[in-house]
Amino acid sequence: MNDFINKLYRNHSLIYKGLLFIVTTFLIVYLFPKSGKFKYSFEKGKPWQSENLQAPFDFAIKKADEEIALEKKTITENATLYFDLDTVIVRRIKKKYPEIFYENFSDSIYNRQKEILLKVGEQIISELYKYGVLTGSYDFNDEKSVVILDGRVEKHKTIYSNLTHQDKITPIIERVLLDQNLNAYKSDFVSLFFDLIEPNLVYDKSFTEKVLNEELNKISYTRGSIAKETLIISKGEIIEGDKFQILKSLQSEFESQVWNESNYNWILFAYTLLVALALLMLLLFLRKYRLDVFENNTKVTFIFFNIFLMVLLTTLVINYNSQYIYVVPICILPLVFKAFFDARLGLFSHVITVLLLGSIVPNSYEYMFLQIIAGIVTILTVSELYKRANLFISVGQITLIYIIAYFAFFVIHEGSVETIKWQTFGLFVLCGFATLFVQPLIYAYEKLFGLVSDVSLLELSDTNSKLLKELSNKAPGTFHHSLNVANLAESSANEIRANAMLARVGALYHDIGKMKNPTYFIENQSTGINPHDELSAKESARIIVDHVINGIEIAKKHNLPDRVVDFIRTHHGSSLVYYFYMKEKEIDPDAIKADFCYPGPKPFSKETAILMMCDSVEAASKSLKNPTSTKIDAFVESIINKQIEDGQFLNANITFKEIQSIKKVLKHKLANIYHLRIEYPE
Template sequence: MKQRNSVEKKKNGKQKSVNRSKYQDQGDQFLNWVNSLGIERTFLGKMLYLLESSFKVRMTALLFVCSIFLAFLINLEFDPIYTGYKEGDIAAIDIRSPITFEMVDEIATAEKRVRAEESVPPIFRYDRDIYESLFDRVYSSFKEMRGRLVGTKWSRSEFKKDKQISEFLQKNKERFEEILGKQVDDRVFLFLAEQRFSIDVANLLVNLLEPYVGVKIIADLGPLQLSKREAVILSLDGKGDELKFPVNEIADLRSIQRDFVWPRNLKTNVLKTKGRRTLAKFAENLLSANMILMRDETKERRQKARNSVVKVNLSIKKGQVIVSEGSTFQPQHIIILDQIRRLNQKRQTDLMSFAMAVLFVSLILVMFSYVRRYSSVRIRIENRHLGAILSITIISVLITKLALFLNALSPLDEVGLPISDEFFHYLNPIGVAGMMLALLVTNIQIIWMFCIFIAVVTGVLLNFSFTFMVVSLFAGIAAARGVFSFSKRNDIYYAGIRTGLVQMLVIAVLTYLSGGERLWFHIAWNSAAGFMSGVLASMIATSLIPIFESVFNFTTDVRLLELSNLNHPLLKEMIVKAPGTYHHCIVVGTMCEAACEEIGANALLAKVGAYYHDIGKSLHPEYFVENQKKEFNPHDHISPNMSKTILVAHVKDGVEMGERYKLGKPIIDIIRQHHGTSLIAYFYNKAKQSENEALHSAREEDFRYPGPKPQFKEAGVVMLADSIEAAARSLDEPTPVRLQNIVKNVIHNKFMDGQLEACALTLRDLKIIEKSFIRTLLTIYHQRIDYPKEAGGRLSEYSPSTKSNIVN
């Protein structure tokens, strides 16, 4: 066992050494590249060196990028009400352009495009042979009907004649229409049948239609809206030959049919007047349009003409009068003024965003540098902290933007309440930023820095309002302070109420100092807005905290309250499998909670961490003294190395169980760190005193926990309470003097062993912790006054025995 551990130790040590030898910080690589360019002595090189020597380049770059994004977000303007000039307004003064620029004249360009589109005439397909084909069908249909009338004589009786013609109509009309290619009225067909479809009638019909053979006829001229001078391009028979004709050569089919009459110069003895009217009506129905509009081709050509138009540029000089005094605003004026406003806004936004980005980065770096230099506590900022800070900042900016949006809408003005512009500014729940960060990040210095930063950001957002900066600063501090001592879920709402009260007081004072009309009215409304702001902040924080816990892997006090429930599966399993360990954890939790409250640490985190710090013991409870029976100790039957391995394993097992049950990073860190790198002295001494010569060479570092040492105050307090409670439990007679000595000795030994060097506990904190532990232990192990044996007491019958070293 020893040899295998030794080999693994050497292998691990060798691998770790190799990694350190190959590691090089990326910031160093960047500076080496800069030095290779030979500019290390230039101003740029000195600035880069100064930047890297004070802060990490990557951190600074990230801050700068985030600040630029935040600055652009702040400068993002959205106004629901159009506050500029409108068409038809009268200019009170001469409006001049403040800049020189060129823009597209959209109105002139649109007019030019319309003219280009209208200049393209419609495209038609001209069928010159349509009437020749019609005449052929007329003669063919008449000939077919004459052939069917061969052998048929009409009766002289009008009644029988009509019956014969009707029967002929029923049998032959459909065939006649098929050959002719036109629908024929029954009266016309009866008339033609009565005339026995004579060739003379066919000739008369053709003579009626011949004048229209050379006429260009379209179905409906009206929708085209052609001018008299406009030419129409004709595609002859769709073969691609194109000719242009003036529009006066084009006839409308409806007009021709409406005006169609029997020509005076067409003389005939074949038909009487009534027959002429019938034949003329038939000829009118046979008229057809020989020009068909090619809509797709026309649309395509007009679109090409529209697209070929070059945009009309409008050049505006600085100082040029856009609208003269007394003039009426035209659409063109509105477009020019909108363009000027957009250009000015873009220039101002770019400059302001860059300036604010530099300001924000400088502010963060200065505050961070100050705290690092003058604070005794080492600040550790992780990536998730930066992500949470950036997200909370963006949420705060968006909420402030929403307040500006509501202020612009002025909904209260619509109902007749003359509320000041500051009402919705003060209604802004800006305290949510400090409240959420205080719940997510336990580092007080970071929280104070963030409150100052948010105050500056929101003040800048509201046109550098110093008043709102002050209100925002007090709101953030009050909200953060309100959730420091979080012990139950309703505390977040109480914190919101306290934040609202603080805002009420600050806003009332600032409004009073600003003066103005209707002073007390505005004080009342603005103060009410401040109070509602605090309440809203707590409601928003309650909604967002679970999201941040999940996304950024935070363990807030809200989550800790859930974990403090003794019905948690891990604690229920511990009380069944390792009741002694369970009792030990509960006592340690009580000690930690009291001590952390006195030194200003997170008492809830320490208590919950203490509850779970020994959950790994539930896998092998019989190997830990608090769960052993007096008559049996399994360590008596195994080697010291094996005992050490089992004891160390409970930390690793506890971490795995914590990760499986998602206890959260702080709790898992306490489980991992609660022994630090402490020496397992009992088994180390047992190994040194063993008769086995192989164990005599045992090294002290082989009998230490793997660590790491406690990295924050709560973990350090749990370490001390864990060792002290185990030592106190080993006493047969826990007198006040003995308990005091145990507390002092354990704290002194841990301090001298270097176990507390990374957890930021000061000597003053250790003194306070010592007194708190003593008070708690005296309360737990208080001495009862026993009575003499004659009075029923048992003190004289009890003979305490001294226990051996207790392994915890």
């Protein structure tokens, strides 16, 4: 039992990765559509590449979305408006009219004329209420068909312009009076009807919409059908018009069929295999090319989490409206991975994610082409992410690539630009703005996963930070040495295309352990007194070696990232404190060499190897007397060759060619530092 537990403990990292792999696979499969996928790939305007296709079953030909939209538009535009009529109002007005008429017209008008005017007024009422007077003003087309309901019973059928609007009352009065040659009484009648007329037509919106919806529901979404084994399309035939719509109908019918339990399980199993295969390729890539990332469970979790997050966001957008698919900023993925890891890992993970999304997005070939091209552009254009201008320029380039590629695909599919959907370009611009969210996202990831990006490294490189201020106060000589090493390391890293910012920050903090006993290090001895004179060689060596351990403790206390602590841990590797070892050998020829060696580990990256070279060369350069170009060259060669002979760079992925380039930089820099000056006159 104990052996089993010990075996589990020894392999707990692999067990965790296995569980993470299984959980991520099932989560992604859960988001995938649970139906079959049409096995044929086709595009409008292109030849049919497969063999002759016959209908595998009976299916209806679906109308195109544009055709259905046009039918809906036509029905909506020709829809009948329904108004409710209040008959009581008309009866009340007709009854009230004679009384008001005699009140408004003076007694000076003789009776015969009054009777004529009274009848004219009744005629005006009839004209006004022929169909009814509206309660308000509505924005309907004058030719719209109108039905007037009296208690849900159709009373009149007319057009909207025949109804009496409030602003039509005066023109109707004028027209009736003009026909009777009674224009002289216009103001009297207008005044009379202003107080008398009441609206009696109310727009019945709910009933109108109900009837409209009934008409819309009658729309047939299909036109005709295809019988089983009917030839649909022949090989090489151009896919356009009805052929394209029939193929789309077959695809839709195939993917929307109600699958039985057996089919469902097989589809689920097949999707699981595909997703598992893609994620397995990612794990194998990490194990072969990024072993340091593979062995770090936090980093592997981070990578899998981001891939799942992109699949989740894309699925949510597709479920809402697949037209907005290009709003999802997939290019955030390579940006984030490049910020925390490297470009190669960023691109590989991006491609794996796009391949996974190809199973759920419409127009999968077009989508995958656009996203992979955009990912490549992201990797190639984004450098030094901590510089804000670089991110904006890169996002602009990514957006431009999206637009160009989409334009090319549209022209290939449609054969013209007349029907191009300009709003899609707006989606690409929105995607660009969403990609800018990568900066706060990187900050959040740093806090959640304990990772370090170049943005954080830029902050750590500030020499006014609390820890570097303390170093400059307690150990000014060490601080000056660290600045010189930082400049050398940055130049060397730039020369071999390593992470210059990381190398600089590592160099700034590599000797912070000397703050504990600053006077025991020669660069901080300003009084001429050397405390090592009072100690044995072993004690002195232990103090010198302990500055690495002390540095790690101080770094942990101040929450420096592990990437920076690695420089403190490795900058001397397993090298020998040569001076005190030789001093001890003078006293004891059998002195144990291991007592005078640093504990390691040896440098395990290009950046940490660069620091070891720069640190040794800069420190030893102080001992040069009358430095010349020849002396400096021999001096640099001697120190770095000794480190190579000791095997200090065996664990670092650095080549001899790169070491030669670093030597060249160090020789050039030291030659500039120790250049001869002319003697100034006193």
